[in-house]
Amino acid sequence: MKHHHAVLGPIAGRLAPGLSAMLALRLDAAMQKALPTLLEQQQQTVTQVAELLDAAAQQPETADLPRLDKLVRQLKQQLRDLACAQQPALRVMERVDRLFASEMAELMDATWAPKWLHAAEMRWLDKLNRDLGNYDRWQALVLDAVTDVPNARIEDVAAGAAGFLMWMAQHSPRPDLHLTASDYSLDYVKLGQAAAARAEPGGIPLAVVQRDATQLAQLAGQVDLIVCTQATHHMPPGLVARLLHQGLRAAGHGVLVIDVLRSVGALLSAATGTNLSTPAPPLMIDAMQSVRRGFLPAEFALLAHLAGARHVRADARGPAYAVLRAWL
């Protein structure tokens, strides 16, 4: 490890949680508290969203998807307003968070980016997650979600080149699991299939297939848990609601979403994490942009309720991640 790693790591490790807690998590706590009131006050809009989500699942070609996204964004803003009502300090944080949030595309999503850059970013991201011990932490969450399900069928959607499940296939303490990784990009699917074919013997077999994460209805009865890591921040909120709505209905044990937490602390973690593990400039830029595109746990909770979940837990894990567990 280089010298600056030894200095940067501990400093960021202390600063990041503090900064997250000071800003994002205070706003998040107020939003989580306001959520039941919002759902009650806006019952009509909530019903409209539910109808649009049903239509999007059954007939995506004719469903009014722009209206769906508009209503979801409207509810998201109403939740923030409700949380900040008569709390000037929180309103300041909300304004800062609004300035900080961004929907600008990452380099990874740019259509002009060459194929090799997409493949390289996915490799760098995989290395980062391995080096930082993220896969280990995520595996614990996955195993917890299917603890009482023998031969659990788990599908990781928007899985990129299948990095996480490749790791799980080699490290899981449960050989009875049935693992599938899917992504809508054929390029990533082919990379994942090649990696699965090269895997060391002795691991769990891993299927890698092409699938759109918003077309999960066909999986009904064939999967126990839908997992989605580090991908929802690539999607507008209406699309995340569609993923949750269909995932909740397809998988008996619901969905587990893990993604970057939108917070200044996570930004610092992204900067330091990439610097320590994989100092590749495109990844460093994208890691920071991902944080600005990320969600707060309360926003995930709102989306899960809109998608029809009755059991919803959404919270921050460490300074950099938000985790959603939801089931019907």
Ligand SMILES: C[S@@+](CC[C@H](N)C(=O)[O-])C[C@H]1O[C@@H](n2cnc3c(N)ncnc32)[C@H](O)[C@@H]1O
């Ligand atoms: C940052 S990568 C995350 C990959 C992987 N989950 C991980 O944690 O390393 C985001 C992935 O989401 C995929 N993606 C975005 N929208 C999707 C959709 N609607 N259906 C399937 N995959 C999608 C992209 O192709 C890309 O592979």
